Amino acid sequence: MQFKEGSGWKACYEEDTGRYFGEYGGIQSYHLYELTKELYDRLDEAMTEGDASTVMYEGRHLYMSVDDRCGPPYTIVFDDDYEKLCPWASVMKSGKVWPDELTDAAVELFESEKNNREQRRKKREKRRKNKVCLQPMDRSLLHEYYKNFVMDADIFMDMSNLRGYTYSPERVDAYFDRLQSQKDRVDFLIMSDEKPIGEIALKHMDNTAKQCELSIHLQSDAVKNKGYGTQAERLILEYAFQTLGMTTVIADSVLKNKRSQHTLEKVGFRETGRDETFVYYQITQADWLKCRDE
Numbered sequence: 001m002q003f004k005e006g007s008g009w010k011a012c013y014e015e016d017t018g019r020y021f022g023e024y025g026g027i028q029s030y031h032l033y034e035l036t037k038e039l040y041d042r043l044d045e046a047m048t049e050g051d052a053s054t055v056m057y058e059g060r061h062l063y064m065s066v067d068d069r070c071g072p073p074y075t076i077v078f079d080d081d082y083e084k085l086c087p088w089a090s091v092m093k094s095g096k097v098w099p100d101e102l103t104d105a106a107v108e109l110f111e112s113e114k115n116n117r118e119q120r121r122k123k124r125e126k127r128r129k130n131k132v133c134l135q136p137m138d139r140s141l142l143h144e145y146y147k148n149f150v151m152d153a154d155i156f157m158d159m160s161n162l163r164g165y166t167y168s169p170e171r172v173d174a175y176f177d178r179l180q181s182q183k184d185r186v187d188f189l190i191m192s193d194e195k196p197i198g199e200i201a202l203k204h205m206d207n208t209a210k211q212c213e214l215s216i217h218l219q220s221d222a223v224k225n226k227g228y229g230t231q232a233e234r235l236i237l238e239y240a241f242q243t244l245g246m247t248t249v250i251a252d253s254v255l256k257n258k259r260s261q262h263t264l265e266k267v268g269f270r271e272t273g274r275d276e277t278f279v280y281y282q283i284t285q286a287d288w289l290k291c292r293d294e
Contacts, residue, residue, distance in 0.1 A: 001088065004040075008049030009056075011040055012088055022056045023089050024049050028068045030092035032082055033059035060115040062086070067094035076103055078116050080123070100127065132231045134188040134200065134239070139176050141189050145196035146172050150220035186244075190218070190232045197223040200232050202240055202249070210247040212240060224259070233267045238292075241285045248285070252278045267291065 002013040009024035020035040022043065033056040042055050062082040067073035073095030079085070098106075100123075107113040107120045135141065151165045179187050184205045190198035198218040205212040216232060218224055240246040251269060253260040254277065261279055265271075268291030269281035283291075 003088075004043050004045055006043075006045045006047050006049070006052055009043075009047070009052040010089075011035065011043050011052075011056075012086065013040060019085070021062075021086050021089070022052070022059065023086070023091075024053045024056060025092070027092055027094070028066070030063075030065045030094075031056070031061065032063040032086060032089055032091065033057075034062055034079075034085070035059040057112070061113055063091065065092045065094040072096075074098060076106070078103065078107065078113070079119065100124070132190050132192045132197070132228050132235070134232065134235050135191045135196070137176070137179060137187040137189060137199075139173070141191075141196045142176050142199075143169065143172050145189060145199065145219060148219055152217070152221075185212075186239075188236065190216075190228060192223070192228060197228060198232060200236050202236060202244070202246075205244070205246075210245060212244070212246055212249055214240075214249050214251040229260075229263045230266055233263060237267060237283065237288055241288055246285070248282055249288075250280070250282045252280050255279055 001015065004011045008026070009022065011020065011022035013020050020037060020040040021033065022035050022040070023030070023032045025031050031053070035056060036059065039055055039059055043052055047055075060079075062079045062085065063075075063077055065073070065075040075093050075095060075097045077097055082089075083091070104120055104124055107116045147167050149165055149167070179185070179201075182203075185201055185203035186205070187199065187201040189196040190200055196219070198216065200214070200216040202212040203215055214233065214236065216229060218229060237249060240249050249269075250272075251264055253264060255274065264281050267283075268287050269283045270287065271279060272282050273280045
């Protein structure tokens with residue numbers, strides 16, 4: 001990496017990617033931009049922060065945070081990859097991060113953000129396609145789900161227990177009937193683009209202790225690492241706490257299943273213990289509210 005640096009600002013040329021970036025400001029107002037080569041070349045280390053910001057302003061805004069005491073502090077993330085793009089940057093964060101919908105609206109409204117419109121529109125369309133919803137368990141959809149199901153090796157600590165899965169209408173019907181007969185659980189299918197891609201449940205519901213356990217499975221590797229599990233867990237936690245009135249939800253993950261553990265922690269679960277097979281988690285309603293509002 002090559003750097004230029006002046007009072008209150010810094011710019012970087014990333015040689016591996018051939019891209020240019022710049023930052024300026026501090027606690028009260030911080031900004032991070034992607035620059036063109038021409039903009040980078042115009043920057044001179046003798047420039048003041050004001051002069052450098054005028055140059056960077058012509059680039060593509062990646063991130064900004066404001067805490068100028070004229071209103072509530074806030075942060076706007078224009079490009080979710082800003083940390084990967086600029087690991088060297090001294091990023092400031094102030095207040096709540098704007099939701100995607102508000103950021104999209106600002107990008108479309110303000111001429112100063114026109115350089116972000118194309119990538120924001122692409123990501124908005126991707127979010128639309130990747131959005132999931134929860135569908136109450138349905139027999140025909142469950143059959144559709146299991147027709148393309150692939151057993152996940154990460155849920156087995158002992159690989160000798162792993163067996164290939166073969167779709168059987170009779171077994172799916174029996175499984176559906178068994179789920180419907182259990183009164184201490186609620187089951188949903190995770191739907192994306194009107195197709196079932198996973199199943200998620202709240203089981204072992206104890207209405208006296210106001211506690212239940214979360215369980216989730218995705219159909220195959222083809223629908224993993226796309227954020228579907230995270231969205232589904234957030235939706236069912238909202239259902240658990242807001243609709244069912246639970247105060248605690250527990251979960252566990254096979255020790256080697258780092259992906260599952262990452263997702264649980266991302267939505268607010270805290271580790272409570274582990275043994276030679278499982279990592280154990282829980283989230284309280286208070287923890288969920290705090291995580292939701294961040």
